Amino acid sequence: MISKDMATLINAQINREMYSAYYYLGLSAQTEAMNLKGTAAWFLAKHGEEMTHALKMYRYL
Secondary structure: OOOHHHHHHHHHHHHHHHHHHHHHHHHHHHHHHOOOHHHHHHHHHHHHHHHHHHHHHHHHO
16 A cells, blocks of 8 residues: 555646646647647647556556
């Protein structure tokens, strides 16, 4: 079992990962609207990576 302090730090990192994921999702939507399909796909991939990071830590907790 991890300490309460460590759990707090991991929760903070999950929050940062989720923020980044939603930021990338917004950028993907913007570039999609600008008809920049390749850029939109790249931002969407980054969104997926950030969500994966957050979910790994969530499962750990």
